[in-house]
Amino acid sequence: MSVKSDKEALLKSLKFYEEFLKTLNEDVFLTTPPIGGWSYSEVYSHILSANLLSFIALEKCLNKTAEIKTKKPDWRVRLILFLGKFPPGKLKAPKVIADLVKKISTEEARNQMVKIKKRITEMPVGFKNFDSNYKMKHPRLGYLDAKSWLRFMVIHTQHHERQIKRIVKSFS
Numbered sequence: 001m002s003v004k005s006d007k008e009a010l011l012k013s014l015k016f017y018e019e020f021l022k023t024l025n026e027d028v029f030l031t032t033p034p035i036g037g038w039s040y041s042e043v044y045s046h047i048l049s050a051n052l053l054s055f056i057a058l059e060k061c062l063n064k065t066a067e068i069k070t071k072k073p074d075w076r077v078r079l080i081l082f083l084g085k086f087p088p089g090k091l092k093a094p095k096v097i098a099d100l101v102k103k104i105s106t107e108e109a110r111n112q113m114v115k116i117k118k119r120i121t122e123m124p125v126g127f128k129n130f131d132s133n134y135k136m137k138h139p140r141l142g143y144l145d146a147k148s149w150l151r152f153m154v155i156h157t158q159h160h161e162r163q164i165k166r167i168v169k170s171f172s
């Protein structure tokens with residue numbers, strides 16, 4: 001996928017989060033679902049903080065302040081990025097990321113959403129200074145370049161859309 005199409009896909013996915021947030025009252029947003037696991041609030045906290053950290057990594061790669069690594073990612077990581085999906089099954093968030101998850105209010109979620117969308121729209125089109133040798137380490141996927149970080153954000157954000165839909169079913 002191109003930078004432009006990944007950027008559009010990420011904005012579209014965030015639109016889902018934005019619209020869904022409008023349908024929730026604060027109590028439901030904070031309630032642990034009947035199936036257990038994270039509340040809507042915790043999913044939003046996770047996806048928004050993970051996207052912010054991913055943007056920081058992406059920007060370091062573009063600004064050439066990341067590490068220089070010439071080795072390509074493992075074939076499994078390349079397959080995930082190519083197919084646009086994580087393998088089937090449930091994965092636990094890496095501890096460093098899971099520790100950031102907390103219950104946030106709908107207002108905090110809206111404010112963080114604005115910040116993320118602003119960063120996406122201000123992101124350089126086409127990554128004109130892109131160099132695939134500048135990489136930052138992902139806790140699970142290894143070293144990723146700027147384009148791979150953007151692709152990861154799309155996949156990860158869409159992955160949690162499906163989690164939100166499972167939570168909705170559990171409340172029905």
